[in-house]
Amino acid sequence: MIKKIKYKKFNFLIFKKRLPNGVTTKLExxxxxxxxxxxxFLSKNKLIxxxxxxxxxxxxxxxxxAGTLEKGESPLSCARRELAEETGFAASKFIRxxxxxxxxxxxxxxxxxxKAENLRxxxxxxxxxxxxxxxxxxxxxxxxxxxxxxxxxxKTICGMALSRxxx
Numbered sequence: 001m002i003k004k005i006k007y008k009k010f011n012f013l014i015f016k017k018r019l020p021n022g023v024t025t026k027l028e029x030x031x032x033x034x035x036x037x038x039x040x041f042l043s044k045n046k047l048i049x050x051x052x053x054x055x056x057x058x059x060x061x062x063x064x065x066a067g068t069l070e071k072g073e074s075p076l077s078c079a080r081r082e083l084a085e086e087t088g089f090a091a092s093k094f095i096r097x098x099x100x101x102x103x104x105x106x107x108x109x110x111x112x113x114x115k116a117e118n119l120r121x122x123x124x125x126x127x128x129x130x131x132x133x134x135x136x137x138x139x140x141x142x143x144x145x146x147x148x149x150x151x152x153x154x155k156t157i158c159g160m161a162l163s164r165x166x167x
Contacts, residue, residue, distance in 0.1 A: 088124030
């Protein structure tokens with residue numbers, strides 16, 4: 001290990017590694033605890049997207065609810081927590097759709113993707129550092145947003161594909 005910078009949610013590592021081809025190189029990596037993405041179905045045809053401000057792009061993006069795993073937290077527990085915090089809904093049914101490696105070139109982050117059904121309202125507990133608003137859309141409206149390139153968040157597009165909204 002050459003250098004490790006700790007942050008509240010993840011670490012930035014600089015280290016040397018011998019690759020399978022025998023070459024030793026210096027690498028940079030974000031060591032990430034993992035995350036979840038939830039595709040929340042209010043009904044067979046209605047879903048919840050977030051209109052969320054992303055400082056890296058200085059704009060609002062349409063995204064499905066998502067969040068980082070806390071220490072010792074299971075992906076399912078994280079999905080339940082994030083759905084409640086970001087949308088103000090709880091779900092009685094979660095179906096794990098799969099997992100993705102969003103940026104394997106520089107991070108070991110794994111995002112577990114869930115479909116949430118049988119939603120019921122509850123009090124939202126938004127994080128102070130998040131600027132977001134839940135918006136209800138029909139499946140066709142979400143597909144239209146995607147076709148018009150209004151949905152550009154990679155994890156959300158993966159969630160759409162895994163939940164069969166797009167093919």
